[in-house]
Amino acid sequence: MINKSIFREYDIRGIFEKELNEQSVKLIGYYLGQKIGGNRVVSIGYDARSHSPILRDYLTSGLNSAGCKVLDMGMVATPVNYYSNYIDFDGITTDASIMITGSHNPSEYNGFKITVDKSPFFGDDIYSLGNEIIKNQNKNIIDNIEKREIDVKTPYIDFMVREFKHLKDLDIKLIIDGGNGVVDTVITDIFDALELTYEGLFLEPDGTFPNHHPDPSVEKNLVDVKEALAKNGDIAFAYDGDADRIAVLTHKHNIKGDQMALLYAMGIENPTVIGEVKCSQVMYDELERRGAKAIMYKTGHSNLKVKMRETGADLACEVSGHIFFKHRYYGYDDAIYATLRMLELIRDGIDLDAEIDTLPKVFSTEEIKVETTEEEKFAIIDKIKELLKNPSSNFPKILNIIDVDGVRINFEKGWGLVRASNTTPVLVTRFESTDENLAKEYETAVNNLILEAKESLKLIKKCLFPVAGYGTRFLPATKSIPKEMLPILTKPLIQYGVEEATEAGCTMIAMVTSKYKKAIENHFNTHTDIETSIAGSSKERLLDEVNSIMEKCTFSYVRQLEMKGLGHAIFTGAPLIDNEPFAVILPDDLCDNHGDGVLKQMINLYRKYPDYCIVAVEEIPPQDSNKYGVIAGSYLEKNLIKVENMVEKPEPKDAPSNLAIIGRYILIPEIFDILKETKPGKGGEIQITDALLTLAKQGKVLAYQFEGRRFDCGSVDGFVEATNFFYQNSKDFL
Numbered sequence: 001m002i003n004k005s006i007f008r009e010y011d012i013r014g015i016f017e018k019e020l021n022e023q024s025v026k027l028i029g030y031y032l033g034q035k036i037g038g039n040r041v042v043s044i045g046y047d048a049r050s051h052s053p054i055l056r057d058y059l060t061s062g063l064n065s066a067g068c069k070v071l072d073m074g075m076v077a078t079p080v081n082y083y084s085n086y087i088d089f090d091g092i093t094t095d096a097s098i099m100i101t102g103s104h105n106p107s108e109y110n111g112f113k114i115t116v117d118k119s120p121f122f123g124d125d126i127y128s129l130g131n132e133i134i135k136n137q138n139k140n141i142i143d144n145i146e147k148r149e150i151d152v153k154t155p156y157i158d159f160m161v162r163e164f165k166h167l168k169d170l171d172i173k174l175i176i177d178g179g180n181g182v183v184d185t186v187i188t189d190i191f192d193a194l195e196l197t198y199e200g201l202f203l204e205p206d207g208t209f210p211n212h213h214p215d216p217s218v219e220k221n222l223v224d225v226k227e228a229l230a231k232n233g234d235i236a237f238a239y240d241g242d243a244d245r246i247a248v249l250t251h252k253h254n255i256k257g258d259q260m261a262l263l264y265a266m267g268i269e270n271p272t273v274i275g276e277v278k279c280s281q282v283m284y285d286e287l288e289r290r291g292a293k294a295i296m297y298k299t300g301h302s303n304l305k306v307k308m309r310e311t312g313a314d315l316a317c318e319v320s321g322h323i324f325f326k327h328r329y330y331g332y333d334d335a336i337y338a339t340l341r342m343l344e345l346i347r348d349g350i351d352l353d354a355e356i357d358t359l360p361k362v363f364s365t366e367e368i369k370v371e372t373t374e375e376e377k378f379a380i381i382d383k384i385k386e387l388l389k390n391p392s393s394n395f396p397k398i399l400n401i402i403d404v405d406g407v408r409i410n411f412e413k414g415w416g417l418v419r420a421s422n423t424t425p426v427l428v429t430r431f432e433s434t435d436e437n438l439a440k441e442y443e444t445a446v447n448n449l450i451l452e453a454k455e456s457l458k459l460i461k462k463c464l465f466p467v468a469g470y471g472t473r474f475l476p477a478t479k480s481i482p483k484e485m486l487p488i489l490t491k492p493l494i495q496y497g498v499e500e501a502t503e504a505g506c507t508m509i510a511m512v513t514s515k516y517k518k519a520i521e522n523h524f525n526t527h528t529d530i531e532t533s534i535a536g537s538s539k540e541r542l543l544d545e546v547n548s549i550m551e552k553c554t555f556s557y558v559r560q561l562e563m564k565g566l567g568h569a570i571f572t573g574a575p576l577i578d579n580e581p582f583a584v585i586l587p588d589d590l591c592d593n594h595g596d597g598v599l600k601q602m603i604n605l606y607r608k609y610p611d612y613c614i615v616a617v618e619e620i621p622p623q624d625s626n627k628y629g630v631i632a633g634s635y636l637e638k639n640l641i642k643v644e645n646m647v648e649k650p651e652p653k654d655a656p657s658n659l660a661i662i663g664r665y666i667l668i669p670e671i672f673d674i675l676k677e678t679k680p681g682k683g684g685e686i687q688i689t690d691a692l693l694t695l696a697k698q699g700k701v702l703a704y705q706f707e708g709r710r711f712d713c714g715s716v717d718g719f720v721e722a723t724n725f726f727y728q729n730s731k732d733f734l
Contacts, residue, residue, distance in 0.1 A: 007130030029062020038067030375505030565685025586663025
């Protein structure tokens with residue numbers, strides 16, 4: 001199973017073999033080739049990780065299968081990869097480039113930074129690519145690693161030497177720390193050609209990063225370069241694993257990215273400078289004071305590149321050391337070019353320490369990460385925005401709020417930021433003030449706001465599966481096999497429902513079963529004999545899907561001793577739920593949606609309406625009303641109805657509407673008290689609709705017309721229809 005989480009806002013990134021394996025990477029190459037149009041030229045470069053060349057070959061096979069032509073740059077720095085988009089190779093120009101790199105992630109990680117038509121490929125483009133790949137993840141891509149080797153490093157080096165030839169008379173000693181990344185695939189050749197004096201640390205590319213982690217924004221990774229600078233240097237530079245981020249150190253200062261931008265702007269006449277939301281207010285104020293135009297924008301290298309193109313900005317920066325030059329360059333982040341521009345400032349007589357010393361003194365925290373989940377991080381930001389509309393009386397006085405990326409709150413003497421990371425399940429905070437105690441006060445106030453937002457979000461973490469029924473419509477097959485274990489292609493029906501629940505953020509799966517359903521428990525458990533027998537073979541990945549589910553959540557089971565209807569089954573599950581809101585999935589209703597699953601859509605809606613039960617509904621032919629619970633009510637907003645009436649299996653002439661409840665529910669805890677008092681109805685069954693009607697009369701039930709397609713797999717016809725549909729959408733399944 002391909003893990004959807006590898007498709008991120010700015011790039012594709014995951015663990016080698018576990019997530020980035022032969023199948024997934026071939027598909028990435030193939031569907032990327034399809035997306036950008038076949039018969040296009042794609043250049044590929046890679047970093048120092050041992051598995052990068054393997055991923056290059058997988059990627060090449062996919063691209064070739066899509067009709068693309070592949071140019072192989074070999075091991076290069078990310079900015080050299082970007083540079084390949086701006087030159088030709090014996091008359092051939094590239095339409096796209098892919099950099100295979102895990103950047104500063106641990107050595108088992110890798111990933112792909114993609115450029116198409118000189119623009120970053122990110123955001124919706126990556127998510128759309130991921131959806132297409134997941135939909136067709138069983139497609140077979142043949143091996144075809146045909147590629148043309150090209151030399152990008154030489155023209156890149158030549159460009160830098162021409163552009164900075166005036167540095168040859170610079171008489172200072174440089175210390176450079178490569179962090180065992182790929183910066184030295186070009187940098188010492190440039191320095192030698194410019195006759196610069198330097199001492200290199202950890203320049204040998206080694207993807208295990210034996211000396212320190214290749215992230216120069218982390219203070220502990222700068223110990224060695226600081227020591228070398230103190231002993232025998234005038235200025236030092238440190239680089240991340242793929243050389244698109246830089247740290248600049250003098251004997252007095254570790255110059256942050258926003259401070260670098262102030263320095264670089266001194267060499268540009270009337271510049272326009274873009275900074276991310278984490279940048280110091282000092283940078284914005286100083287730029288404006290000096291006559292520059294300063295723009296605050298979203299964090300993320302892709303976002304900043306696009307904004308530079310949109311605004312015509314000369315320069316952009318991130319605090320972490322991504323520096324982007326459009327002035328005299330191409331507008332992408334290049335730590336090598338940034339090094340040379342800093343040396344140029346020194347040559348022009350600018351005293352870096354003196355310039356930093358003249359800046360207004362402020363107290364700034366480092367970037368602080370607050371752990372959360374992928375499902376709740378953006379919801380927390382939305383809730384914080386809502387809470388700030390009417391802050392508590394003891395909250396520091398707010399001057400204004402900037403919400404270009406998360407929430408940046410400007411106070412009287414500083415600011416605080418909280419934003420959702422686009423790459424990891426964390427909230428990122430940062431604080432700054434002219435007074436250290438005030439900075440701490442702002443931090444405390446915002447942290448309390450985060451806690452308040454978290455507590456007010458009633459998140460759905462438990463999903464109940466009533467699966468005790470006999471499945472008599474599928475006899476004789478279900479005499480010994482649970483209906484929920486009948487396969488749609490190679491996955492049992494129950495697994496589709498559990499995948500939908502985990503994708504929606506549920507971490508506890510509660511199943512109401514019977515003594516005949518032991519196979520369900522066995523399915524969501526390890527099978528040592530099978531796993532041992534297929535270890536190392538191509539079949540090993542076939543178990544990845546179900547094994548990954550077990551890593552994401554826990555399973556608990558309770559037996560329903562009598563079959564007394566859906567309401568009784570849900571009531572039986574009460575001990576597994578405790579006193580909290582929960583979801584219910586009836587696996588008979590198999591739902592397909594290439595975006596968010598039905599339950600995830602409902603949970604997102606529940607965050608807005610946390611005091612309501614929500615049922616999923618769809619339009620049905622009037623003659624089918626006697627098969628469903630049918631609702632009536634008035635629309636609150638598009639696709640959302642406040643339920644006023646609800647009838648279980650009415651005859652067509654008595655149906656209050658053509659909107660039928662399907663097997664997806666979000667229920668509030670008081671449903672259990674109501675079910676306890678609900679009397680059995682027709683056939684001696686306790687119906688959930690009767691209990692919901694009680695809540696509807698209190699105005700506590702909403703009905704949601706979901707996006708997607710439902711298959712009634714409780715019937716043979718619906719089961720066959722679903723099988724055909726999923727087969728047609730996985731044509732290379734067999």
